[in-house]
Amino acid sequence: MFNSGLTNLVPDILGGHKQGKIKGTVVLMTKKVLDFNNLNLNVGINLGLGVAGSVLDGLRQFLGGAVSLQLISAQNADPGNGLGKLGKAASLEGFVMTLPTLLEGQSAFSVQFDYTHDFGVPGAFVIRNNLLTEFYLVSLTLDDIPNHGSVHFVCNSWIYPANRYRSDRIFFANKAYVPSKTPPALAKYREQELITLRGDGFAELQEHDRVYDYATYNDLGWPDFNKNLARPTLGGSSEYPYPRRGRTSRPPSKSDPNTESRLLPAVQNFDIYVPRDERFGHLKLSDFLTYFLKSISQDLRPLLESAFNFLSNEFNSFDEVRELYEGGFQLPQDVLKNISQRMPIPMLKELFRTDGEQALRFPTPKVIKENKSGWMTDAEFARETLAGVNPGVIRALQEFPPKSTLDIRVYGDQTSKITKEQLEQNMGGVTVDEAIQCRRLFILDHHDAFMPYLRKINETSKKAYATRTILFLKEDGTLKPLAIELSLPHPDGDECGFISRVVLPADQGVEATIWLLAKAYVTVNDSGYHQLVSHWLQTHAVIEPFIIAANRQLSVLHPIHKLLYPHFRDTMNINALARQALINADGIIELSFLPGQYSIEMSSKVYKNWVFPDQALPNDLIKRGMAVEDSECPYGLRLVIEDYPFAVDGLEIWAAINTWVHDYVHCYYDSNEDVQQDSELQAWWTEIVEVGHGDLKDQPWWFKMQTRAELIEACTIIIWTSSALHAAVNFGQYPYGGYIVNRPTLSRRLLPEEGTPEYEELKKNPEKALLKTITPKLQTLVDLSVIEILSRHASDEVYLGTRDNPNWTSDVKPLEAFKKFGKKLEEIEKKLIERNNTETLRNRIGPVNMHYTLLYPTSEEGLTCRGIPNSISI
Template identity: 30%
Template sequence: MGDTITALVLLSSGEKACVCFVVVFFGSVFSQSMPSSYTVTVGTGSQWFAGTDDYVYITLVGADRCSQRTLLDKPLYNDFERGAVDSYLVSVEEDLGELVLVKLEKRKYWVHDDWYCRYISVKTPAGDNVEFPCYRWLVDDKEVVLRDGRAHLPEDDKMSLVKQHRQNELETRRKTYRWMEWQPGFPMSIDANRHNDLPRDIQFDSEKGVDFVLNYSKAIENLFVNHFMHMFQSSWSDFADFERIFLRIRNTISEYVMQHWKEDFMFGYQFLNGCNPVVIEKCTKLPDKFPVTNEMVAISLERNLTLEQEIEAGNIYIADYEVLDGIKPNCTDPCTLQYLAAPICLLYKNTQKKIFPIAIQLGQTPGEDNPIFLPTDAQHDWLLAKIWVRSADFQHHQTVTHLLRTHLISEMFAIAMFRQLPAVHPVFKLLIPHVRFTIAINTKAREQLICECGIFDKANATGGGGHVQLVQKAMKSLTFRSLCFPDMIKARGVDSKQDLPTYFYRDDGYKVWEATKSFVSDVVNVYYTSDEKVQGDEEIQAFVKDVCNFGMQGFDSCEFPKTLKSRDELTEFLTVIVFTASAQHAAVNFGQYDWCSWIPNAPSTMRRPPPHKKGLANVTLIIDSLPDRGRSSWHLGAVWALSQYQENELYLGMYPDEHFIERPVKAAMEKFRKALADISSAIKRRNEGKKLPYYNMSPDKIPNSVAV
């Protein structure tokens, strides 16, 4: 072969110099056939700062051989701009065989410039297109090696090259995604103290958008309540005083709550469709600690039955906040004492099948200093008792229902997924949209919100460490079955639509659960053709074991599965993960502004102790018990900020990142979207004309993941 001269040419292209190699051939080389080429198409992300000015190199790895490491660069052209799709030719002397891997490398140009690659698509000389999903950041000088877009179980990989790649990916992930115990007795979390310490792939695109301090301050300003902050510890004058802050924050439900919050119907309705619709249970026997008699409540009963007969007929319900008993109230501000209660509330389903409160005890231990308040008591005694229940419900909602049972649990599933499932695994592809930004939002919360002296301490009665105690206590009753929506509903005895026809949280939740379970089952059955395949998948078994033994710290009481033996068990396990991160979180998060912005309906703290006898309450005592102006402002900022959807939100069933390329899975996705659209339409029709529409479980308002 004749001589070959390679000249290095530097060309100025926009903001960077482009390197290209000019190859001049002499002699007999001209008689050789021209090398074949692969067309490589590169998609850059459209989020902020996704583009790069760094050098990007690619190596194509086939079953037979590899291409040369090739610089992807077009002279006089600015490559890899945000949202760009760029194509390049990669020349090879011989065919590479079946394409197996793509290796991407990024090298610094002037300074390190992170790059988000969406995908690599390769057209072979034979005309075949091979997709390599990426959806990852390339940072510093680190490289990324990608598998093609087909999902593979461990048993599918026969070639040593791909087996080694699979093992290397998991070994790297386990070093990157490490477990950490943030507080004793909590589900394990990510080993990172700050958002910026997280792996780049799971950070927010813009940290500014989820800065709690910034967002809450902005919310307070937008709500026109910042002028109250200079009177931080002063009380409101009367209930009308609260209405002033509604000049800027009214909406359909919040205004209706403001107008009707004192009514027993509104009080009872919230146990079904408010922010915390998971506490109410059917009462089959009055607990000894709650000695309500028939004489006490007979006037409230409408069927000419005794209390015992009403219980037997299934018309009595109970809400017990025992988990709050013994929790230390916030004392971060020594100038203002704050108080907590652990009330028990008895509820009655009347002849119109509406729920009304008929008895309230504000402590767990009966006695003369812990009276049972009744609707027949003086107006302000009964109102104050209901306010105490609403305050307890707010604490339970924020810390147990919302923080623990959606945020922390979803993070735990996410960490185990990253540690045990490679990107090529079908379950990783299924779950990755449903853990989007979850670890990031939780890390940010630990950094600013629920940490010592964080925002939680500024307004909430369980701030200052009470929220930690509450999570630790609630963990003892958290079981896997309680995360399965139908089981949770049935265990509380509220599964009958005939008994509770307006329990929309239950009805809509059932529909979304079944649609989600059907979708998950369809995907599972594409890859697992038998139960034996589930049993033999060591990565899935390691994932489930990691969740139980490390994420849940091996607590026997949690009853999380340690192994999965069938496709049905795998389907249920994955449905719990997807449903918790999407529908359940949406149901308990996005209604906070609706139900909690009218502060007397959801006091974040109480500044007077629970009344120990009747006849003490009046308007002054109630106002002095409610949060002061400053804490009210922080509370409003919190429920406003937490109820806002993210920009470019991805709702349930929206999967713009194409991790799957198989047609059966794409068909399952389309079927899922159709089912969700039908549910949304049915909910919209039901809500028409309602003064209290319920839409928190409507799929078009359910984000894919816990991201706020």
């Protein structure tokens, strides 16, 4: 191992300055290591520890001037141009074989820079790649700068051959500055880098580009292939408002100039443009996601569809559904052979398990691991509204009967037809008025979101209701459902309102089966709303404009950029993959979920009422009537349902994030005036409001970004949404929904009428009747294949309260505050574990014997149903 530090310090005869060498270490990863096709060969190999000679031969290409670096002074500028003084170019010299901090796939090289005392402290460096291919630059560390110590440059960026760039690639040291406090020698470099990242808004974007720009969601349809695959543009209109996505610069479709053309299925790896540094650049499970989505949509789905042309697409019993996990799903040998050929076995095992030649087999979902029938109970149905995968929709009922927000001129009177008498049958003597006064009545309302689409949905093979579910808070702190209203558009026209049937709980006879079916219709709606709104819209889609604006307007030197950067990792890439294979026309979501071709359009209607400040957990709970302000309670809130696991755990996490952001912001902003005078910060916020979320720019609720309090609240919301909220609605998808009967995604029959064959089947074989109504085999297999991989944690996931590089900043106070944040999260996790062992908190475990763990901060790799990653990274 080389010796670090300044060596050979001798007088410079010409300039009279002492000169010498500064030694440093460059860490990088080769393209080959990060290439998907080579991952199986490279996983587990640490390139710094005695690797094979062939690998070392590949690394030798970086030596001998192939990669050069030049330091830039942060203290002394060139008088001719005002730019920081540029040092002499230095090349990588040799391998560093024993660096203890190297991670999988990383390689370290030594480098020496000429140095004179009048150069000062380096604040940036330029790097030139003279190779023919790109590599991933992780970091540069300089040791023992005279009178300063070490300098760290955290890079995490792809470096392409120099001839691909219009200007040299530059990286800054890990110290943060608001714009007005930037060292003058670095100011112009800072400005130029932002100009590069913004692009010109017109040029065709190439793989190596790092340009961040905006576009509407006009890339989901495929009218060139089939006119039935046309979809409306989301964003840019009052009819279909939507957050903006990243621009790809693909040309318009031939048949519709307003629709962006799509990648052809033959394109390998879903090569969708995102700024190069937004692509997965680390060894993690989500690196496989591109491959899996492509394989599922282009290989597995067609094979299954062809198989089910000859096989029954119906489950006949709950036992047959459980065979997916216990014995395996039987498919014809030729289909299994095709699957194994198109999806190589090591990759296939990550998706689902096989027993070799007989069947596909999925992991057993947690919801049926301990109790196979607990999901059927009213207690579990109600508990999952508080502690399931979609716990942020239930609200307190504050008026009776429940009313609608749909336009009465278009949809008529949509006021609920549930009566007080129907509810009070099961309220133990408590009246509806008393229960509302005491906040003991709650509603899971999927009426307004679905009613406008029901007429269209029910013209297809899918059949559904708009639903309202009323629940009652019992003395023991648990909920029980009182009634479910199943509604359909009025047969005489939308303007005439609706017709409905109110179903009440029953545990015997055909009424019990009808009640079970009613709960299934509710869960189908909840599954669709969860996937399209709670998950996709309210985490993935709404965050992307913040990412784009941050990279366009906040320099990497900016303290807020450093604060938010880890919470943006992989999100643009994951969203691009979703647009290609999940939420696109005829994609996996349209195939597997009730709204079908209206799926993303429906989320646009919900976005009309999206309010950024209400994304703060305390505000959300108050708005839904699930909490009231109370200064004597923790966090200033009193929960209406004391044992509300998502809210109880969430408030702990929210408060920890808020404290961390408060401490961090106060390190850099001494007053509100500092916020107002921060030019980059103001440009960032203006662009978010007027462009990124421009369809809502005239709403009065936007922060004006004039105070530290507004900045703290905004950053807390962004971090909460990207980390904890996404974890709460994502990583339980397979543990709860992997058993399709618990969370069906489709309904295909309405309630049978008495006297029909379907009604007789309902009486004779309730299981078969239910299974004929909900998600069939093909859609189940596709859905499970996707949510199983989406519910997994990567091997190198970075969790809340941690960073992938301890040298992310050199500023002492933020480091101290971040350490405090990490310790607080450790304390919270211990507290959450204790809560889950408290028997009186019945909503934390329920009949299925499944603890609420989704907001535990940490996790191991895999399908764990816990852990809060920093970002929406899968």
